[in-house]
Amino acid sequence: DADVTQTPRNRITKTGKRIMLECSQTKGHDRMYWYRQDPGLGLRLIYYSFDVKDINKGEISDGYSVSRQAQAKFSLSLESAIPNQTALYFCATQLQTSNQPQHFGDGTRLSIL
Amino acid sequence: DAKTTQPPSMDCAEGRAANLPCNHSTISGNEYVYWYRQIHSQGPQYIIHGLKNNETNEMASLIITEDRKSSTLILPHATLRDTAVYYCIVRESKGYTGNQFYFGTGTSLTVIP
Numbered sequence: 001d002a003d004v005t006q007t008p009r010n011r012i013t014k015t016g017k018r019i020m021l022e023c024s025q026t027k028g029h030d031r032m033y034w035y036r037q038d039p040g041l042g043l044r045l046i047y048y049s050f051d052v053k054d055i056n057k058g059e060i061s062d063g064y065s066v067s068r069q070a071q072a073k074f075s076l077s078l079e080s081a082i083p084n085q086t087a088l089y090f091c092a093t094q095l096q097t098s099n100q101p102q103h104f105g106d107g108t109r110l111s112i113l
Numbered sequence: 114d115a116k117t118t119q120p121p122s123m124d125c126a127e128g129r130a131a132n133l134p135c136n137h138s139t140i141s142g143n144e145y146v147y148w149y150r151q152i153h154s155q156g157p158q159y160i161i162h163g164l165k166n167n168e169t170n171e172m173a174s175l176i177i178t179e180d181r182k183s184s185t186l187i188l189p190h191a192t193l194r195d196t197a198v199y200y201c202i203v204r205e206s207k208g209y210t211g212n213q214f215y216f217g218t219g220t221s222l223t224v225i226p
Contacts, residue, residue, distance in 0.1 A: 001156065033213075042200075042216035043157070058213065090156050092214075099145050099164075102214055104156035 003027045004105035006091050012111045013081055021076045021108050023091030031094040032074035033102060034058075034066060036087040043090060049074055050096075081112045117201045122221045125195075131188040133220050135201030138182045145204055146177060147214065148186045150197040157200065157216065160186065191224045198222070 003026045013019055023032065031050050035043040035058075045058030049068040063085060065077045078085055088109055092102040118136040125131040137146065147162040161168055161175045163184075168175045174187040188195055200219040 001158075004156075037216075040218070042218065043214070045213040048213075088154055099162075101147055101149075101159040101162055103159060106156045107154065109154070 001103040001105065004091060004093055004103055006105040006108050008108060009106070010109045012113065014113050015082055017081050019078045019081050019110070021089055021110070023074045023076070023105060024072050025093045026072065027093050027103065029093035030071065030096045032068065033092040033094070034074065034076045035090045035092065036060070037090065038087050046076065083112050086110060086112045117203055117217060119199075119201055119217070119220045121218065122223070124223050124225055125191045127193060127224050127226050128190055131191040131195065131222060131224070133186040133199050133222065134183065135185070136183045137201070137203045140181050140203050146175065146184050147202040147204060148173070148175065149200045149202065149216070151200070151219070152197040193224050193226065196222060196224045
């Protein structure tokens with residue numbers, strides 16, 4: 001979805017480095033999500049937020065942290081990157097009404113050496 | 114959330130209708146059926162969703178059986194650009210639960226010239 005922008009699109013870094021992935025949206029949605037996808041597997045939820053400063057852990061939150069300081073932005077941090085965090089990361093947004101679909105950005109491909 | 118079963122792969126001739134099945138025999142009354150697709154490693158693209166009634170939009174039609182135990186996504190005139198992995202997701206719409214969209218392995222659709 002062109003209204004959900006992820007930066008950077010690609011990143012290669014070394015073990016132990018701190019990394020931040022950014023997500024911004026112009027859809028005006030309250031809810032935002034971070035997922036990771038590993039080759040051949042489905043998406044797994046890392047963190048989600050229903051409003052500014054609201055933070056909730058997902059299925060695989062260990063090793064990650066997030067920040068939601070504005071409605072339009074949701075950032076994901078890896079405090080000390082490790083190789084098994086190499087994956088494709090997606091941000092998604094959703095209207096407050098729960099049965100509405102989530103809309104995904106084009107992803108960040110992260111490689112940790 | 115109910116589990117879904119999809120065939121791992123399908124082929125479809127260009128210009129013909131692509132009918133992608135999904136079984137969700139354990140679906141409960143307040144669970145919606147969503148369809149997404151993912152082209153290469155791009156972000157999942159929302160296609161359509163429904164609860165009980167058949168739905169149609171500019172991309173596709175969703176046919177849900179009367180007992181809601183299965184559904185079919187129909188792409189009426191498949192093009193080469195419809196080659197992608199298609200995911201059927203069943204998800205409950207209830208407050209703070211059901212926040213995650215569980216993407217399984219989906220159906221890899223190949224549109225053949």
